[in-house]
Amino acid sequence: MRKARNGLAIKGRAGAFLRIAAVLLVAGLLSACAEVKETKDTLFQTSTINALLEGVYDGTLTYGELKKHGDTGIGTFDALDGEMIGFNGMFYEIKADGVAYAVDDSMKTPFAAVTFFEPDKSTAIGSLPDYKALEEYLDRQLPTKNIPYAIRIEGTFSYVKTRSVPAQKKPYPPLVEVVKNQPVFEFHTVRGTIVGFRLPEYMKGLNVPGYHLHFLTEDKKAGGHLLECSIRKARVEIDFLTKISLALPEQAEFYKIDLSKEKQGEVERVEK
Ligand SMILES: [Zn+2]
Known part of the structure; x- marks a missing residue:
């Protein structure tokens, strides 16, 4: 019992x-x-564009961590060592030599924006002569300019011009100084993918208002920050984003710098 x-x-x-x-x-x-x-329909970003402009280039977030917030996006690397493009959960680093390298999860970023890409709109386009025409085409697809959008364009380009940035040494110079010596790369008749964002004007100070796009060739060997492009034929996908998640660096440099200044002029100089 x-x-x-x-x-x-x-x-x-x-x-x-x-x-x-x-x-x-x-x-x-x-x-x-x-x-x-x-995380769905969320733009996740670490640090702010104005901190990057001020030379806060120390990586604070690992790519392993960044991947938990998105499979698609753009950014840079510790010490400003190149341009980042990511899609389908794969991230690439285009260094100052113009070559694309696979990104390891242990690598860190001082500034990046990602989302889990789920297109709300998909269109096929024929030829578009230049970047400006692409911007105008994309603008016509959007229901409003007041939300962020993630953009992915896959296709054949008759011309693409990109740039990257060389890794910097401390004390870090401001970004406007770095881009004075930016290496530029040109591609003719190339297949590849453009990834990036269109962000509302009210996000200035936090990120780049308007379009900010990066490019990777189909063979994943080259690319960079997009400066110019001429599309022959492409599929355009747009993800409408409704939430913004901002992760600020817990780091002395970020705490010390003056982020009260208006820097829109500098943003235009470093992005175009
Ligand atoms: Zn860029």
Whole structure:
């Protein structure tokens, strides 16, 4: 009798344990779902464009961590060592030699923006003569200029011009000084992918308002920050974003710099 009771007691305890485990499992699944919902249609970015302009180039977030917030995006690397483009969960570093390298999860970024790309709109386009025509075409596809958009364009380009930036040494010069010596690359009749964002004017100071696009060749060997392009034929995909998540660096350089200045003129000089 006693034995049986003990047996029962154990069963009771084991049952309670299983019930608690089940509750924890369900809670875990629910919070995982909540996390997925939170990241959907979210622009996640680390640091701010004005901090980058001021020379805050020390990487603070690993690419392993960044990948938890998106599979598609653009950015740069620790010490400003090149341009980043990512899509389909794969991230690439285009260094100052113009060559694209696969990004390791342990590498860090001082500034990047990503999202889990789910296009809300997809169109096929024929030839577009230049970057300006592309911007005008994209603008016509958008329901409003007041939300962020992630953009992916895959196709054949008759011409592409990109740039990258060389890794910097401390004390870091401001970005306007770095881009004075930026290496520029040209491609003729090339297949590849453009990835980037169109952000609202009200995001200035945080990121680049308007279009900011990067390019990678189809063979994933070259690319950079897009300066000019002529499209022959392409598929354009646009993801309408409704949330912004900003991760600020917990770092002395970021805490020390003066971020009260208006720097839109500098943004235009470094991006174009
Ligand atoms: Zn760029």
